Amino acid sequence: MIRFDNLSKRYEGGFEALRNVSFEMDAGEMAFLTGHSGAGKSTLLKLLMLIERPTSGNLLINGKNLNRLPRAKVPFYRRQVGVVFQNHQLLFDRSVFENVALPLQVAGYSPADIGRRVRAALDSVGLLDREQENPIALSGGEQQRVGIARAVVHKPKILLADEPTGNLDPQLSAEIMALFKRFQDVGVTVLIASHDINLINRMNTRIMRLNQGELEQDGVSYGGY
Amino acid sequence: MATNSQSRDSNQRGARGNVISRGDKWRGYRYHHRSTLQTSLQKMLREPFQSLLTIVVIAIALTLPTALSLGIDNMRQLSGGIEASAQISVFVKKGARPAAVEEMASQLKKLSGVATVTHISAESALEEFKTLSGFGSALQYLDENPLPDAFLVQPLLLSDAARLVGEIRDMTLVDDVQIDMEWLQKLESLLDIGRQLSLALGAALGVGVILVVGNTIRLAIQSRRDEIVVVKLVGGTDAYVRRPFLYTGLLFGVFGAMTSALMLVILSFWLEGAVAELAGLYHSQFRLRGLGLGGFFALVGAGGVVGLLGAWVAVGQHLRSIEPR
Numbered sequence: 001m002i003r004f005d006n007l008s009k010r011y012e013g014g015f016e017a018l019r020n021v022s023f024e025m026d027a028g029e030m031a032f033l034t035g036h037s038g039a040g041k042s043t044l045l046k047l048l049m050l051i052e053r054p055t056s057g058n059l060l061i062n063g064k065n066l067n068r069l070p071r072a073k074v075p076f077y078r079r080q081v082g083v084v085f086q087n088h089q090l091l092f093d094r095s096v097f098e099n100v101a102l103p104l105q106v107a108g109y110s111p112a113d114i115g116r117r118v119r120a121a122l123d124s125v126g127l128l129d130r131e132q133e134n135p136i137a138l139s140g141g142e143q144q145r146v147g148i149a150r151a152v153v154h155k156p157k158i159l160l161a162d163e164p165t166g167n168l169d170p171q172l173s174a175e176i177m178a179l180f181k182r183f184q185d186v187g188v189t190v191l192i193a194s195h196d197i198n199l200i201n202r203m204n205t206r207i208m209r210l211n212q213g214e215l216e217q218d219g220v221s222y223g224g225y
Numbered sequence: 226m227a228t229n230s231q232s233r234d235s236n237q238r239g240a241r242g243n244v245i246s247r248g249d250k251w252r253g254y255r256y257h258h259r260s261t262l263q264t265s266l267q268k269m270l271r272e273p274f275q276s277l278l279t280i281v282v283i284a285i286a287l288t289l290p291t292a293l294s295l296g297i298d299n300m301r302q303l304s305g306g307i308e309a310s311a312q313i314s315v316f317v318k319k320g321a322r323p324a325a326v327e328e329m330a331s332q333l334k335k336l337s338g339v340a341t342v343t344h345i346s347a348e349s350a351l352e353e354f355k356t357l358s359g360f361g362s363a364l365q366y367l368d369e370n371p372l373p374d375a376f377l378v379q380p381l382l383l384s385d386a387a388r389l390v391g392e393i394r395d396m397t398l399v400d401d402v403q404i405d406m407e408w409l410q411k412l413e414s415l416l417d418i419g420r421q422l423s424l425a426l427g428a429a430l431g432v433g434v435i436l437v438v439g440n441t442i443r444l445a446i447q448s449r450r451d452e453i454v455v456v457k458l459v460g461g462t463d464a465y466v467r468r469p470f471l472y473t474g475l476l477f478g479v480f481g482a483m484t485s486a487l488m489l490v491i492l493s494f495w496l497e498g499a500v501a502e503l504a505g506l507y508h509s510q511f512r513l514r515g516l517g518l519g520g521f522f523a524l525v526g527a528g529g530v531v532g533l534l535g536a537w538v539a540v541g542q543h544l545r546s547i548e549p550r
Contacts, residue, residue, distance in 0.1 A: 079460035108253040
């Protein structure tokens with residue numbers, strides 16, 4: 001599903017965020033991306049969202065090379081990907097419902113379809129009864145769950161999350177992670193960047209550790225830490 | 226997939242649910258356009274003072290050239306009436322034989338560029354003079370008719386008049402030719418200058434409207450920066466991001482043009498009394514001609530186009546720079 005092929009990213013100014021990173025993820029696989037801040041986690045996710053383009057190497061999704069995707073096609077690629085942000089990126093000028101509906105509106109779904117799918121997504125994160133509220137009235141954990149609902153409402157093949165539990169207490173974090181696990185169970189490829197080592201160790205899933213832009217470790221066991 | 230029917234539904238829409246049928250897409254697209262228009266309107270109403278200010282500025286910029294152009298149209302309509310009376314008076318030498326006068330009438334008719342030729346015999350001219358001048362009884366004491374035979378020659382075009390005067394003057398029996406057309410030609414060229422001026426003013430103020438709308442849209446783009454970033458992140462195309470701003474520009478242009486039409490109506494009401502009084506002094510049926518229905522739609526169309534252009538300029542400049550980081 002996801003394949004990084006000897007990929008490097010150098011920013012303007014010479015900073016090398018990623019160096020010769022290679023890995024593969026199968027469809028329906030879940031993995032954590034970890035490492036110190038500045039190790040390249042966010043850059044890797046940005047490459048997957050096509051916010052950044054690699055300096056060298058290839059990035060293949062479903063066998064298709066993203067390097068060859070023209071700018072005009074980028075939105076259509078992004079519709080196959082769901083993204084959860086640390087700062088959740090919710091819009092406070094509209095209701096929870098409208099926030100979650102955004103990916104569907106953008107893709108041109110009909111209003112009836114939107115209503116059905118948004119409610120299904122809100123139901124899956126346990127916020128169905130809050131759809132008319134403004135997200136600003138919700139707690140941090142609830143806001144993050146709205147962000148997750150928005151990321152999965154269009155049933156993406158790939159779900160990316162950048163520090164989704166960054167601001168949450170351990171119990172809420174565990175709940176959020178369990179939620180991601182449920183999406184993996186229905187066949188979504190899930191990649192989560194996190195430095196919450198305690199939590200990750202308990203999950204018993206694949207862990208990729210980045211260090212100064214290089215993929216240092218890749219495996220289920222998290223030996224040594 | 227809680228129930229059977231739901232899973233069947235999902236199969237029809239593709240295994241992963243991100244395939245939509247063409248009919249659904251079209252419905253969604255129409256719905257999106259309608260709701261974009263609605264939200265654009267709501268956003269304008271949310272800042273009524275700011276929006277009104279923009280609309281009034283656009284209205285004034287549209288009213289100035291339109292009023293000038295309407296004024297010139299009215300003048301032209303008026304001068305058209307005068308043009309019709311721009312006849313050439315041809316006076317026949319006294320003592321010309323009636324047969325020669327008739328011969329001359331047919332010669333005049335044969336000249337190119339002549340619309341009509343009216344013969345006013347010396348007798349009928351005298352009759353007319355008697356009744357109109359009030360000297361009726363005094364004229365009875367004259368031994369003979371002092372007035373000559375005359376022709377009124379109506380040229381087809383005002384521009385032919387000068388040539389016709391020359392040709393008629395060369396005819397043997399002609400005593401004198403009179404036409405008062407120099408001032409008409411002056412008026413004509415003055416109106417042409419006015420027309421050019423209104424076009425230039427319209428172009429300059431059109432650019433002004435584009436800049437005003439562009440600036441308003443630029444501010445709107447900046448205030449919706451977060452939204453634009455999120456929309457781009459969840460797969461909104463450039464066209465999708467652009468659309469609400471283009472609608473806003475279009476609405477500003479159209480509302481500005483409608484306000485401008487209202488201003489023109491008020492202006493013509495205000496002028497109507499004075500114009501009617503002036504027309505009365507000249508025994509004229511002249512009435513101010515307003516924009517009319519066609520003119521109204523043309524104005525609204527023009528307003529919409531410049532509003533859209535202004536939004537397009539702003540969107541082209543500022544939207545590309547807003548990308549997710």
